[in-house]
Amino acid sequence: MRRRAAVLTAGALTGTLALTGCSGSGSGPERAELSVSASYMPQPVSADMAAGFLTITNRGGTGDELTSVSSDVAGEVTMHSTSGGAMTEKSSFAIPAHGRLVFRSGGNHLMFEKLKRAPKQGQTVTLKLGFERSGPLTVEMPVKATTYNPSTGH
Secondary structure, eight states: OHHHHHHHHHHHHHHHHHHHTTSSOSSSTTSOOEEEEEEEEEOOSSSSEEEEEEEEEEOSSSOEEEEEEEETTEEEEEEEEEETTEEEEESOEEEOTTEEEEEOTTSSEEEEEEESSOOOTTOEEEEEEEESSSOOEEEEEEEEOTTOOOTTOO
16 A cells, blocks of 8 residues: 555656646747847937837747836836837837847837936946846946947947
8 A cells, every 4th residue: 555655646746747847937949038239328418318229139939028118217218119200109019039129219219208317428227128928137228429329220
């Protein structure tokens, strides 16, 4: 009887481990793998507003969505798209599997509103990016000259 109980317990434990391995939270092609590059903020010319640009790359096999941005330097950070010269506030942006989401001058961009302090060239601004599926990312965004134009075109 004792041997049978041990076999049943071992079988139940193996089944539990097998189910845990199928939860989808592990690594592999079924999840997003996000990273941020080319981030910068041109030194603001306004006392209460600034723009920000960056690229989010997804090397994973599942898409995700950028759903929020916050910063200690601003009362609010909003996300915008620009199409045909018209700017539209967005609540989220898709980041495709094996793709990129680019925020650049004249296109998608971040607006830092209600600035708490005026960021100056040479300083950095801390951002927290929130996503639908992935954990948050913290980004140190350098403040560049007002006329900065990166070689990457972002």
